[in-house]
Amino acid sequence: xxxxxxxxxxxxxxxxxxxxxxxxxxxxxxxxxxxxxxxxxxxxxxxxxxxxxxxxxxxxxxxxxxxxxxxxxxxxxxxxxxxxxxxxxxxxxxxxxxxxx
Amino acid sequence: xxxxxxxxxxxxxxxxxxxxxxxxxxxxxxxxxxxxxxxxxxxxxxxxxxxxxxxxxxxxxxxxxxxxxxxxxxxxxxxxxxxxxxxxxxxxxxxxxxxxxxxxxxxxxxxxxxxxxxxxxxxxxxxxxxxxxxxxxxxxxxxx
Numbered sequence: 001x002x003x004x005x006x007x008x009x010x011x012x013x014x015x016x017x018x019x020x021x022x023x024x025x026x027x028x029x030x031x032x033x034x035x036x037x038x039x040x041x042x043x044x045x046x047x048x049x050x051x052x053x054x055x056x057x058x059x060x061x062x063x064x065x066x067x068x069x070x071x072x073x074x075x076x077x078x079x080x081x082x083x084x085x086x087x088x089x090x091x092x093x094x095x096x097x098x099x100x101x
Numbered sequence: 102x103x104x105x106x107x108x109x110x111x112x113x114x115x116x117x118x119x120x121x122x123x124x125x126x127x128x129x130x131x132x133x134x135x136x137x138x139x140x141x142x143x144x145x146x147x148x149x150x151x152x153x154x155x156x157x158x159x160x161x162x163x164x165x166x167x168x169x170x171x172x173x174x175x176x177x178x179x180x181x182x183x184x185x186x187x188x189x190x191x192x193x194x195x196x197x198x199x200x201x202x203x204x205x206x207x208x209x210x211x212x213x214x215x216x217x218x219x220x221x222x223x224x225x226x227x228x229x230x231x232x233x234x235x236x237x238x239x240x241x242x243x244x245x
Contacts, residue, residue, distance in 0.1 A: 031224060034223050034224070035134050036221050036223070036227065038169075038171065038219050038221065038227065038229040039167075039169045039217070039219065039229055039231040040130075040132075040144070040146045040148075040167060040169055040231070041131065041132060041134070041135070041144050041169050041171070041229075042132065042133070042134035042135070043134055043135050043136075043137075043140075043171055043173075043227050043229075044134045044135065044136045044137070045137070045173075045221075045223045045224045045225045045227060046223065046224030046225070047223045047224055048223075048224050083222060097224075098222055098223065098224060098225070098226060099224055099225060101175065
């Protein structure tokens with residue numbers, strides 16, 4: 001397998017998919033815990049993100065403000081808005097997400 | 102444990118904040134983190150106090166009190182302004198309590214309101230305002 005030639009191989013076995021409009025593409029999704037210090041106190045939140053093939057980012061015109069849903073199998077994980085795009089220059093882009101209630 | 106005027110002031114501020122309609126959780130100097138289900142939240146801190154003699158038998162204290170507000174809201178900046186206005190209104194009412202500001206006869210004034218706002222956006226959009234006050238109160242010498 002030539003991972004460098006086709007980064008989609010990283011996404012092939014992912015249980016997660018991102019739905020943008022009526023299109024669905026495979027992604028790697030995670031939402032690690034985050035604790036933020038603000039003024040004298042602290043708040044708990046998370047840092048959801050998904051990794052998508054550059055070709056899908058381009059085809060679905062994913063930009064800051066794009067709204068997408070993450071599914072695991074057929075189950076909805078959540079609705080999100082894209083607030084950051086971090087291309088790795090190797091064919092994948094990490095999309096930084098925030099909850100879209 | 103001896104009940105101090107400073108503690109009564111903090112308790113009165115926490116009660117005042119818990120009485121604000123929009124606030125779900127109000128606490129005294131909580132340093133454990135809030136989760137989104139507890140917000141809007143407010144915490145009272147008293148980082149500093151300066152004291153000077155008031156005659157031979159008493160002392161006046163300038164207590165720096167900090168009320169920190171947290172909201173998790175898609176429009177966090179708007180929400181935190183609105184919540185700050187509610188807290189200011191409650192402080193305004195408490196200032197005119199016939200028993201003394203905050204309902205405490207030892208309290209002389211509530212002054213110097215200052216507001217600092219910070220917002221962060223990760224999984225949640227968190228807005229926070231720090232409302233700094235100086236609360237002047239009088240005690241016997243070497244009491245707080």
